[in-house]
Amino acid sequence: MGLPYSLTPYLLVLLLCFLNVSTINSKKRRKQEAGLFGGNFSALYVIGDSLVDPGNNNYLSTLAKANFTPYGFNFEGSIPTGRFSDGKTIADYIAIYYGLPLVPAYMGLSEQQKNNISTGINYASASCGIFPDTGKQVGKCLSMSIQVDLFNQTIEKNLKQKFKIQSELNNHLAESLFMTAIGVNDYSCSGSGYNESTDANSFADKLLNEFWLQIQRMHELGARKFFINNIKPLGCYPNMIANTVPRGSCNEKINRAISIYNVKLRESLSDNTRRQKLSNTSFIYSDYFNFMLGLRGPSSNHVSSNLVNTTSPCCPIFYYKGSIPTCVPRSVPCKAAETYLFFDPFHPTQMANFMYAIQCFQERKICHVVRG
Ligand SMILES: *[C@@H]1O[C@H](CO)[C@@H](O)[C@H](O)[C@H]1NC(C)=O
Ligand SMILES: *[C@@H]1O[C@H](CO)[C@@H](O)[C@H](O)[C@H]1NC(C)=O
Ligand SMILES: *[C@@H]1O[C@H](CO)[C@@H](O)[C@H](O)[C@H]1NC(C)=O
Ligand SMILES: *[C@@H]1O[C@H](CO)[C@@H](O)[C@H](O)[C@H]1NC(C)=O
Numbered sequence: 001m002g003l004p005y006s007l008t009p010y011l012l013v014l015l016l017c018f019l020n021v022s023t024i025n026s027k028k029r030r031k032q033e034a035g036l037f038g039g040n041f042s043a044l045y046v047i048g049d050s051l052v053d054p055g056n057n058n059y060l061s062t063l064a065k066a067n068f069t070p071y072g073f074n075f076e077g078s079i080p081t082g083r084f085s086d087g088k089t090i091a092d093y094i095a096i097y098y099g100l101p102l103v104p105a106y107m108g109l110s111e112q113q114k115n116n117i118s119t120g121i122n123y124a125s126a127s128c129g130i131f132p133d134t135g136k137q138v139g140k141c142l143s144m145s146i147q148v149d150l151f152n153q154t155i156e157k158n159l160k161q162k163f164k165i166q167s168e169l170n171n172h173l174a175e176s177l178f179m180t181a182i183g184v185n186d187y188s189c190s191g192s193g194y195n196e197s198t199d200a201n202s203f204a205d206k207l208l209n210e211f212w213l214q215i216q217r218m219h220e221l222g223a224r225k226f227f228i229n230n231i232k233p234l235g236c237y238p239n240m241i242a243n244t245v246p247r248g249s250c251n252e253k254i255n256r257a258i259s260i261y262n263v264k265l266r267e268s269l270s271d272n273t274r275r276q277k278l279s280n281t282s283f284i285y286s287d288y289f290n291f292m293l294g295l296r297g298p299s300s301n302h303v304s305s306n307l308v309n310t311t312s313p314c315c316p317i318f319y320y321k322g323s324i325p326t327c328v329p330r331s332v333p334c335k336a337a338e339t340y341l342f343f344d345p346f347h348p349t350q351m352a353n354f355m356y357a358i359q360c361f362q363e364r365k366i367c368h369v370v371r372g
C-alpha cells in the first residue's frame with residue numbers, strides 16, 4: 001500500500017468504520033454473519049499466548065517477558081507494555097475493529113479496576129499453552145485452564161457486582177466475543193513431550209481434546225461467541241529457519257504437524273455433536289497459519305504489504321541459556337520496522353498485525369463464520 005506508517009492505524013479505523021456501515025447497510029447479508037462481523041460486542045475477552053499477551057507476564061516470574069525496549073517503540077507513547085511486538089497485537093486490532101477499548105492485562109488490574117471494567121479483560125500469557133505443563137521450563141505462566149479459572153473469578157468477584165441481575169450478566173456474556181489464540185507453545189515449548197518423533201496425529205487429538213474441555217468450561221460460564229485463531233506456521237519463523245537446509249527454508253515437519261491440528265480444529269467447529277453440547281454458540285475461525293505463510297511467500301500480498309524482509313527479525317536477538325530468544329534489552333531495532341514481517345524471532349511486527357486486520361475484516365480472506 002505504500003502508506004506512511006504512522007497513518008496506518010487511523011486508516012484502519014476509517015476503513016473499518018466504512019466497512020461497518022456498508023455491512024450493516026447490506027440487508028441481504030445473513031443476520032448471524034452481520035452480527036459477528038458488523039454488529040457490536042459488549043466486550044472482548046482474550047485467552048492466549050505471547051501473540052496476544054498485553055503484559056500479563058510482566059507480573060510473573062519468568063524469562064518470557066517483553067517489558068523492555070525496543071519492544072513497544074511503535075506503541076502509543078513508544079512504551080514497552082509487555083506486548084511481544086513493536087506495537088499493537090492482533091487482539092488490539094480486533095478490539096479497534098469492534099469499537100472497543102484495547103483490552104487490558106488481567107494481572108495488571110487492581111481489584112477496583114476489575115470491578116469497573118465491562119469491556120473485556122485479556123488473560124493471555126507468553127510461553128504457556130493448552131496443556132498445563134507447557135512453557136513452564138522458562139518460568140511461571142498462565143496455561144489455558146488457569147486463564148479460564150481467572151475468567152471465572154472475574155465473573156464471580158467483579159462482573160457480578162456490575163451486573164447484579166443474573167439475566168443482565170448472562171446477556172453481557174452472551175454478547176461478548178471470546179478470542180482464543182493458543183497452542184503453538186504446545187509444539188515448541190513443550191513440557192508435554194512434543195518432539196520430532198511424536199505421532200502428530202494422536203498429539204493433535206489430545207491437544208484438541210484439552211482445548212475443547214476449556215471451550216466447554218467457557219460456555220458453561222456463559223460464553224457464546226468465539227473467535228478462534230489457529231496455530232501459526234512455526235516452521236517458517238526466524239528461529240527455526242536459521243537451522244534449516246537449505247538455509248532459510250521452512251521446517252516442513254513441524255508445519256505439517258501443526259497443519260494436522262489446524263485441520264482438526266477447523267473440522268471440529270462444524271461438528272454437530274460438539275455443537276449440540278454448546279447450545280447457541282457461534283464461531284469465527286481465523287486461518288492465521290495461511291495468513292502468515294501468505295505474507296512470507298512471493299505472492300501479491302507480499303508485494304502490496306511492503307513487508308519485504310520476511311526472514312530476519314527487526315530487533316537484535318539475545319539467546320538466554322535454555323530459554324526462548326527475545327530482543328536484546330535496550331538494543332536499537334531495525335530502521336524500517338514497517339518492512340519487516342517479524343519483530344523478534346517468534347513474533348510479528350505491528351505492520352504484520354495490521355495486515356492481519358485488513359485481510360480478516362476488510363478482505364475477509366482469513367476469517368470466516370463457521371456454521372453447524
Ligand atoms: C452498535 O452500537 C451503536 C452505538 O451504541 C449503535 O448506534 C448501532 O446501531 C449498533 N449497531 C448494531 C448493528 O447493533
Ligand atoms: C470507571 O471507569 C470509567 C470509564 O472507564 C472511568 O471514567 C471512572 O473514573 C472509573 N471509576 C473508577 C472508580 O475507577
Ligand atoms: C520424544 O518424546 C517421547 C515421548 O513423547 C520420548 O519418549 C522420546 O525420548 C523423545 N525423544 C527425544 C529425541 O527427545
Ligand atoms: C467457577 O467458579 C465457581 C465458584 O468457585 C465454581 O463452583 C464453578 O465450578 C466454576 N466453573 C467453572 C466452569 O470452572
Ligand SMILES: *[C@@H]1O[C@H](CO)[C@@H](O)[C@H](O)[C@H]1NC(C)=O
Nearest residue numbers: 174224276277278279280281
Ligand atoms: C438460545 O438463544 C435463544 C435466543 O437468545 C433463547 O431463547 C434460548 O433459550 C437459547 N437456548 C438455550 C438452550 O440456551
Ligand SMILES: *[C@@H]1O[C@H](CO)[C@@H](O)[C@H](O)[C@H]1NC(C)=O
Nearest residue numbers: 308309310311312313314334
Ligand atoms: C533482512 O534484515 C536483516 C537484518 O536486519 C538483513 O541482514 C537482511 O539482509 C535483510 N534481508 C532482506 C531480504 O532485506
